[in-house]
Amino acid sequence: MIILLKVILESIRQAVSSLQQNKLRTALSLVGISIGIFCIISVLSAVNSLENTIKSGLGELGSDVVMIDVFPFGEDPGENYWKYMRRPSPSYDDFEAIDERVDSKSAVAMCIYVDGRTIKYKSSSVDGAFIMGTTYDFPEVQNMDIVQGRYFTRNEVVNGDNKVILGHTIASELFGTINPLTKDVKLFGQKFQVVGVLKEEGDNPFNLFNYDEATWISYKTASKFLELDNSTRMDMGKIIYVKADESSDVETLKGEITSVLRSERRLKPKEEDNFSLNEISMLDSVLDSVFGVLYVAGGFIGFFALLVGMISVANIMFVSVKERTNIIGIKKALGAKKKIILLEFLIESVILCLIGGALGLILVSLVLKLVSSFIPFEISATATFMLIGVGTSIIVGIVAGFIPAWQASRLDPVEAIRQ
Secondary structure (H helix, E strand, O other), X not given: OHHHHHHHHHHHHHHHHHHHHOHHHHHHHHHHHHHHHHHHHHHHHHHHHHHHHHHHHHOOEOOOEEEEEOOOOOOXXXXXXXXXXXXXXXXXXXHHHHHHHOOOEEEEEXXXXXXXXXXXXXXXXXXXXXXXXXXXXXXHHEOOOEEEEXXXXXXXXXXXXXXXXXXXXHHHHHHOOOOOOOOEEEEOOEEEEEEEEEOOOOOOOOXXXXXXXXXEEEHHHHHHHOOOOOOOOOOXXXXXXXXXXXXXXXXXXXXXXXXXXXXXXXXXXXXXXXXXXXXXXXXXXXXXXXXXXXXXXXXXXXXXXXXXXXXXXXXXXXXXXXXXXXXXHHHHHOOOOHHHHHHHHHHHHHHHHHHHHHHHHHHHHHHHHHHHOOOOOOOOOOHHHHHHHHHHHHHHHHHHHHHHHHHHHOOOHHHHHHO
């Protein structure tokens, strides 16, 4: 143990000495390691942060929720655009049929989305407000946090009362520091009482819907001002959300929904479905394949950068062996074993690579912090990726230093002393 400690300390001293005596040569060689570690960790961090940001945006819906829509998630809509456009939009009749006849559900909600409305409070106004009209059970199928006030009562939903819940951005722009609760805003030319304000979601460009800019009313209220049965409107989206109960899986739920909708829409046995049943897992599988390619691409970029650095470090170690041949011969003459000489140079090589790797990780932190200030989501290197960087540096050091170290350990002491 004492001998190993001495070898490690000697290797550290030699590595530092190499840096001090050959600053330019060593620095240029370590640049390759630094760039390689930077490429691997920065690409992995960027891809991982992007993946987490997208999936957190999609995570507003649980994995046990089925969405009934015109377009399927698992196919490029552009390939069969007109085929899907000819499909009927989900209707309130579909919603009622599912609510009454699907046994494996725990909740079902109808939702419409409409852009381009103006909402006012006194002299303040917001143009192009995003209107969302939902049935009573919508919070059961979608995570929506109300930080001020409350949700609609069942009577308010059934009666279509003029009540509204505002997204954080809408509330801030209309009211500033004023408490918006119980205040009246003007929408569709009518007064609506504010009963709640949603929690701020922040800048996640991959949210399914930007609820910070939402104006949330009940479906019945929306039906008083909008032609909800008009399936040809291009500015309106309709989706039915169905959540599975605890005793049923999603596939069972989808089977029941399919049976009910085909019956409700009176489709013949040989006719294909004129609706799509989507779930978040369909997007997850697509995203996993895309990000898998990006991870591999990042790995290849880093590998070739590390290969250059590895060759550079190996060159340093060959030169180091050449310069210290006489010293190696004296050590072997005094009884130093081959494995001690081998270990000494391997450790020296690893230390050099760790120095290069540390510089690369520092560069990663600085660059990712800078990039994050210019994009709408944060990119950061996790502790796992930092450990990968350290581990990669150690492996590169062992690989780069093995042949020079093996060559040093095989030197004949008499011949080495003569040189």
